Amino acid sequence: MTRYAYLGPEGTFTQMALHAWRPAQGQEQTPFGSVDGALAALRERQIDAAVVPIENSVEGGVSATLDALASGDPLIVTGEVLVPITFVLAARAGTTLADIRAVGTHSHAWAQVRGWAQQHLPDAGYVPALSTAAAAADVAAGSGGYEAAVCAPVAAQNHGLSVLAEDIGDMAQAVTRFVVVSRPEWLPRPTGRDKTTVVLFQRSDRAGGLVELLEQLSTRGINMTRLDSRPTRESMGSYCFSIDLEGHVADERVGEALMGLRRVCAEVRFVGSYPAANGREVSIDPLTSDDAFAEARDWLDRLRVTGG
Ligand SMILES: O=C(O)C(=O)C[C@]1(C(=O)O)C=C[C@@H](O)C=C1
Numbered sequence: 001m002t003r004y005a006y007l008g009p010e011g012t013f014t015q016m017a018l019h020a021w022r023p024a025q026g027q028e029q030t031p032f033g034s035v036d037g038a039l040a041a042l043r044e045r046q047i048d049a050a051v052v053p054i055e056n057s058v059e060g061g062v063s064a065t066l067d068a069l070a071s072g073d074p075l076i077v078t079g080e081v082l083v084p085i086t087f088v089l090a091a092r093a094g095t096t097l098a099d100i101r102a103v104g105t106h107s108h109a110w111a112q113v114r115g116w117a118q119q120h121l122p123d124a125g126y127v128p129a130l131s132t133a134a135a136a137a138d139v140a141a142g143s144g145g146y147e148a149a150v151c152a153p154v155a156a157q158n159h160g161l162s163v164l165a166e167d168i169g170d171m172a173q174a175v176t177r178f179v180v181v182s183r184p185e186w187l188p189r190p191t192g193r194d195k196t197t198v199v200l201f202q203r204s205d206r207a208g209g210l211v212e213l214l215e216q217l218s219t220r221g222i223n224m225t226r227l228d229s230r231p232t233r234e235s236m237g238s239y240c241f242s243i244d245l246e247g248h249v250a251d252e253r254v255g256e257a258l259m260g261l262r263r264v265c266a267e268v269r270f271v272g273s274y275p276a277a278n279g280r281e282v283s284i285d286p287l288t289s290d291d292a293f294a295e296a297r298d299w300l301d302r303l304r305v306t307g308g
Contacts, residue, residue, distance in 0.1 A: 001026060001027065001028060002022070002027055002028070002048045002049060003027075003028040003030065003046075003047040003048045003049075004018055004022065004027055004028065004029045004030070004047065004048070004049050004050065004051060005029075005030050005031075005032050005038040005041050005042060005047045005049070005050040005051070006018045006029060006030070006031060006032070006038065006050065006051045006052075007031075007032060007034070007035055007038060007051075007052055007053065007131055008030075008031020008032055008033065008131065008133065008134075009031045009033075009131070009133050009134060009137060010031060010133060010155075010158060011132075011133035011136060011151070011152060011154050011155030011158045011159075012031075012131045012132060012133040012134075012152070012155070013053070013083055013085060013132065013152055013176055013178075014051055014052065014053055014131070014178060015029075015031070015133075016083050016152070016154075017051050017053075017081040017083045017176075017178035018051040018081075018178075020081050020083065021051060021079060021081050021178075021180055028047075030047060032050075033130050033131075033134070034064070034130055035052045035053070035062070035064040035065050035068060036064060036068055038050040038052055039052065039065075039068045039069075039072075039075065039181065042075060042181060042182070042183065043072065043073045043075065043183070045183070048182070049078070049180055049181065049182045050180075050181045051081070051178055051179070051180055051181075052064075052065045052178065052179060052181060053065060053108070053176050053177070053178050054066065054080075054177055054178065054179045055176070055177040055226060056085070056108050056111075056112070056174065056175070056176045056177070057171070057173070057174055057175045057176070058111060058112045058169075058170070058171050058174050059108045059111040059112060060228070061226075061228040061230075061242070062108060063230065065179070066228055066230050066242050067230060069181070069197075069199070069242070069271050070199040070230060070240055070242060070269060074184050074269065074270075075181050075182065075183060075184065075271070076181070076182055076183075076184045076187070076270070076271055076272035077179045077180065077181055077182075077197050077271055077272035077274050078180050078181070078182045078186075078187075078188050078272060078274050079179070079180035079188070079274050079275065080177055080178065080179050080180065080195070080274060080275075080276065080277045081177070081178045081179075081180070081277055082175050082176070082177055082178075082277045082278070083175065083176050083178060084173075084174070084175055085112065085169060085174040085175060085176050086152065086153065086166075086167060086169065087109060087112065087113055087132075087150050087151065087152070087167070087168050087169050088150075088151065088152070088153050088156055088163045088164075088165065088166050088167075088168065089103070089148050089149075089150060089163070089164045089165040089168055090136055090139065090148060090149050090150075090151055090155070090156035090159075090161035090162065090163055090164065091139060091147055091148040091149070091161060091162055091164055092139060092140065092142070092147075092161060092162070093160075093161075093162045094162075095147055095148065095162065095164065096164070097120060097121065097164060097165075099147055100121055100124050100146075100147045100148045101123075101124060101125065101146075101147060102124055102125040102126070102127050102145060102146035102147065102148075103117065103121065103124050103125070103126055103127070103146055103147075103148045103149070103150060104126075104127040104128070104129045104135035104138055104139065104144050104145075104146035104148075104149050104150075105126075105128075105129055105132050105135045105149055105150035105151065106128070106129055106130070106131050106132050106134075106135070107128050108176075109132045109150050109151070110126055110128070110150065112169050112170060112171065112174055113150050113168050113169055113170060114170065115170040116165075116168040116169070116170060117168075120165065120168075124148075125146075127144065127145055127146045129144065129149070132149065132150060132151035132152060132155060133151060133152070133155040133158070135149035135150065135151055136149040136151040136155040136156060136158070136159045136161060137155075137159055139159070139161060140159035140160065140161055148164065149161070150168065153166075177277070180274075187249070187272070187273060188272075188273065188274045188275060189250075190248035190250045190251065190273070191248075191275045192281055192282060193275055193276050193278075193279055193280060193281050193282060194246070194247060194248035194251075194273055194274060194275055194276060194282065195225065195244050195245065195246060195247075195273070195274060195275075195276045196244070196245050196246075196247055196248060196249055196254055196270075196272070196273040197242070197243070197244050197271035197272050198242075198243055198245070198258070198261070198268055198269060198270055198271055199240050199241065199242045199243075199268075199269040199271060200213055200240060200241045200243065200261060200265050200267075200268055200269075201232065201240045201265055201266045201267040201268075201269075202239070202240070202241075202265060202266060203264070203265065203266045204238075204266070206264070210241070212264050213241065213261060213264065213265065216257050216260035216261050216264065217245060217257055220253040220254075220256055220257045220260075220288050221253060221284065221285040221287065221288035222245050222246060222247060222253060222254065222257055222288075223245065223246045223282075224243055224244065224245050224246075225244045225245065225246060226242075226243060226244040227241060227242070227243045228241070228242045228243075229241050229242075230242060242271075245257075246276075246282045247273075247282055248273040249270070249273045250273070251290060252288075252289075252290045252292075252293035252294065253284070253288040253289075253290075253293065254273075256293065258270070
């Protein structure tokens, strides 16, 4: 039985992602109060895999996840899940919009409803919560210092809260991407529809650093689907780059690109190759296919042995 951790408590969007990945039967699914807590439990072998948010179509990268994957004992992504995001404003029965002085929710959720809040609750303050469902639980308990929560409909229902407004996200098509994280003990097999995540640390002694890194991808026809720069926290101006690229480490062109990155970077942290949630086949330029690389390598091997 696989033991899964997720950003809880029950009723978070992360729990929905876990249910979409693996329905609850036959799984142990343990909520953790934070991304750091879930990933620490994974590193300490208390659980086998963790589902955590990594990227939202409106607010971008989830720093807690990007940073936890970029440092500490290595972990790898073994899968990803896309969840459409729909928010409600929930409060205890009898509360009206006029009663609301403050609203609690996760910072990424607040970023997605800011426009709505400005229009309908211009005087209400915002209080950050560990998750949307934790905010709903606080409202139900009368703790947290806010009268309403921005959360998923299921979290309002779990806590017997009234829904004061539905579909309050500023962008109707908002989607959050979640990753399934494991210890680096196995690798999903290539499917032709894969993604690879790496974190690149620049050398301090090289000019034009980012261009040099991206060239390693472009000359091998590799498409990059995400780039986040994060401070390394070591000194002012020191950043690393967390990137997703199309393809699997087993693909020749991805392997060659990783070798190139290893030469020009101070450090390359491999964070996994896994099937892409959109299921789209990666389009490959024939000049960078596995066959093209194999033919070129055979040619070089012959040159080195016989000179022709
Ligand atoms: O608070 C939750 O419900 C979460 O699962 C976290 C989270 C996030 O980190 O982006 C997930 C999806 C939504 O975009 C808002 C919050």
